[in-house]
Amino acid sequence: MPKASGFSRFTRGVRHTVRAFASTRHPVLVHIVPMRRCNLSCTYCNEYDKTSDPVPIDVMLERIDKLADFGTSVVTISGGEPMMHPQVYDIIARIRHHGMIAGLISNGYYFQVDKIQKLNEAGLDYLQISIDNVTPDEVSKKSLKVLDAKLVNLRDHAKFKVNINSVVGGGVANPEEALQIANRARELGFSSTVGVIHDGDGLLKGLTDRDKEVYREIKSKGARSYARWNWFQDSLVDGGTYEWRCRAGARYLYIDENGIVSWCSQQRGTPGIPLLDYTQADIEREYWTEKWCAPNCTIQCVHQVGHLDAWRDPQISLADYKARRSGAPAKETIASILEAEK
DSSP states (O other): OOOHHHHHHHHHHHHHHHHHHHHHSSSSOOOOEEEESSSEEEOOOOOOOOOOOOHHHHHHHHHHHHHHHHOOOOEOOOOSGGGGTTTTHHHHHHHHHOOOOEEEEEEEETHHHHHHHHHHTTTOOOOEEEEBBSSOOOOOOBBBHHHHHHHHHHHHHHHHHEEEEEEOOTTTTTTHHHHHHHHHHHHHEEEEEEEOOOTTSSBOOOHHHHHHHHHHHHHHHHHHOOOOOOHHHHHTTTOOOOOOEEEETTTTTEOOOOOEEETTSSTSSSEEEEEEEEEEEHHHHHHBBTTTTGGGGGOOOHHHHHHHGTOOOBBBBBHHHHHHHHSSSSSSSSSHHHHHHH
16 A cells, blocks of 8 residues: 555544544554564563564454454554564555554664665554664663664655654663653654653553653653653652553553453453454453553553543443443443443
8 A cells, every 4th residue: 555645644643533532432552463573682571582483464464354343543563573574564554454554663673775665665654663772781772873774764765654762760771861862863853752661560660860850851852742642651750650541452452473362561361362252342341440550550552542531431340340241231331331320
């Protein structure tokens, strides 16, 4: 599919956002993994291995078709390192074929000019690269020094939107380097964001005073748009919690290489249902029920999606949900059940 103009991409994004406010019955954002293998071994990461094969393309396309049947708005390909999948371009093209927005999260190592041009031709809408430091160290090789030439390639050839995410927290040795990364991103014409490294449950790791200062400075200079609703981090950075309604499993889905639906990358196995067996009833249940990990969660994408429904439909415990659902006609929604109880 030929690359649409930036204006077309913007209007499609607005259209999907309006639709997300109008209806709660479809996923807004899905992260899908076509390959767990990665060429790097960042010490803080639990989302990769060194041996797994790519998911066969026919299986990936069937999963994309299922997401389209759900009415999904945005599908972002992640990993592992998704650019290692030999048919990643076909996956992107299938996403765009269904009218969904196509995103990609990568470590940045594979953006030679010919690959960028193939991504343009496939119709990629946006790319995010997380850069952890300026110079490689024992924690991470996702470094500005290593990746800068690839970033220049993207500046010169990419027809899709590029965001560079820098990180603080979790023992990052020199938080000031996040400022250098953010400044370089803006110099190249990319948007920039800042993230907080989380632990294996997706929860906040402690921040030093300097981490907090760097976080605030980068955020004050970052791009502001409807796609970067990340003010939830402010409370967490200050050592507090953030009370919100996590709609993971409903409005946000994480689908691993085995096709299993989970709340997010850090809560793999819950609810643990194969995508091809996932139903509207599963979406309803996860929309309405509380998540234990929500108050200390740092997973930006899940928070951003959650803002769409923050103003409506308070959540209840899973036990209460099951009790209210028990004996109710299948065609009744939990909303109508709760309304009848008032």
